[in-house]
Amino acid sequence: MQIQRGIARRGAQILAIAGVLLMASTAVGCSSVSDGANAGQGKTDQAVIDAAAQALKAASTNATTLPQTKPLSGSVAGKKIVYLEAGFQTANLIGDRLVQAAGLLGMHVQRINIGLTPDTVAQGASEAVRLKPDAVMIVGFGPEFYQEQAKALTAAGIPIVGLGYYGCDTVRIKCTGNQVPVLANTFGPPEGDAAGKLMASKVIVDSKGAATVAYFGAPDLTMDQAVRGGFKSTIGKCAGCTVDYVDIQAQSIGTDLPSQIVSYLQSHPKTKWIAAQYGDLLIGVPEALKAAGISGVRIVSQSDSAAQFEDMEAGGPIVMDVPAAYGYLAYESADIIARALLKQPIDPKTIPQPERVLTKGDVDLSDAGYYPGVVGYQDLFKKLWTQ
Template sequence: MKKLLTVVLLLMATAITGCGTDKNATPQAGSGSTDNGVAEAKAFLSDYLKPPTSVGVTQPLSEKPPTEQTVVGLEGPFGTSKVVAAGWKAATEALGWTYKGIDIGTDPEGIQKAFSSALSLNPAPDAIIAAGSPKSSFSAQLAEAKSRGIAVISNSTLDEAGTGDGLTATVGGAPDSELAGKILAAEVVADSDANAHVALFTLPAYPVLGGFTDSFQANLSAWCPNCSVTVVEQQATDIGTKTPSSVVSTFQADQELDYAVFALGDMTIGVSPALKASGLADRVKILGQLASAPNIASVAAGTEYAWTAFPAPSFGWTSVDAIARHSVGDDPKVDTDAVYATMLLTKDSVADLAQDTDGNFIGVVDYEDQWKKLWLIDQ
């Protein structure tokens, strides 16, 4: 059985490493009536109902990056991870660079093995991108990369760069996850009229997802003190196998629950059919962060309720932007501070999404041109 942790929602703002932007600030709990909470949630949501117009970074490089760089991407096991990795490849090719991907799989030691493989390449890479795994899980490899002058970019973690351990830059950390948590908390409060009971499914092996779960709970509590959350922990290997039955059993065990929130879009594989087969489809609303192409299609079809849109292809370009800045001596902190382009995806807004031919949300239609302009390409 999965560990069920019923959370009494009296949390304050999260204290995750790398605090979020002002937009992520948690409203003060208990400051008004339920009606005020609903009104405040709706007001917050108004900024995220229309498609974004920027990739999130606007500062050009100080000069064109060098040619003949080699980048290795340590690619995660999920569908969304593969789309991000495709963005790494496309971005490096736009710069005339060489890209090599190495799969890390779901083995806990996979990141170490993949990183070691990258370090063994001849010629050695100029930069390595690691996604989702905290730097503590590859500390020995990171130290070797530092000693050899190889840049290391980490995305989708809570780690910090500039601490002397060899991490060159981080992208897609706490601010993005916290913002997604706040957007979805606002949607649940508004949709339920401040009367929601939520089961939140997450993957504790990926600490950055904790930023989302903490933010969701804190903001839901602030806007809706009477709402409740039950956190249900999953493993990466449960996705598409044990997770669907875990969702069903969670809702069968607690008849008050009415929202299923997921910390990662790929976690919903097989969930809708399982709910339908159990007679729960009409009762349970599915929503979450980091929507994949199947999640977007499911919202359009009405089988899933709402997601925060994740521009996976463009997000991949953000890591390469950090490498490009490092290569010319610019500070890649602009990528660390940037919050990726997002919006609330519902059946009402899905038609407005900018998508690629595979159905992935790309943020803005001209995202590639926006990045190339920052890199001084064709100038």
């Protein structure tokens, strides 16, 4: 298919923002760590390959129904949502779709630009407390960035819906220690874990259980915990796979990371698979591999952006992505907010977006240049809200 061009690269991918801002180290480089890596000294059981193939098959078609099936009972007309809008492209897209969804429900959305720094996030959250809305939504930043404000909002009975960070909530992700929960984190650790498992499944199936693979992840991007964990749990079943976990610094993304990956592959010529924590790690990588004369390497990732999808469609090294459905998640967040305001229970099983893998010839960016999640999700949610 023809990839929509002219889409600006995501200045800061949602799942990465919080981790980037939390970085303590300024050193650039990568290090190979054992981290329980597979030795690849056995033969992979066919049942493992079959299970991986089944997982990919189950995620190979677009969903046409919503996980949520219960009509909304009651009206939230006149309610106000404060949307704390981070300073990157996908946060703007989500905001636009949130306004659209809220409008269908009769709610008003006030958007507050919170930038990309801890100080501006906290300032925006303080403004949300002052405004006393009926609900708050925030993308990319967990409550650790606005802890006192989150406590104040919660104490006032104002629900918070988050999206795209490694953190807990009151619906499905248990909190530990001093974590402050939001009502729901609609794209968090469970989604990262699922993406990592699907990435590993692709490696297992296409290599027939005999891959030599390097997983590149940035521990200072907090969602790496989930993606790496899911990848490790599935690839660990592949007795014939050899796996190396390579830690990189987040600030190398889009700068010298392509040269680091080239250097790694040159010093590890048997490595024919790369798994990248998320799509922006791959900025410039296909071009760098070509310039270095490296061929035969295949790459899997999650939450890619337009440039990576273009490489996939052109037959480049990127062979699979596990996408995020930003517009769908905005509508889902509006639905969750409405149900919370109406004191209706929120089933944790309805929160995860349907799992999907995208490969060459199957790249669906029909939702204004992004993956839709569920075909016709706008009309489907509208039907739930108007029955």
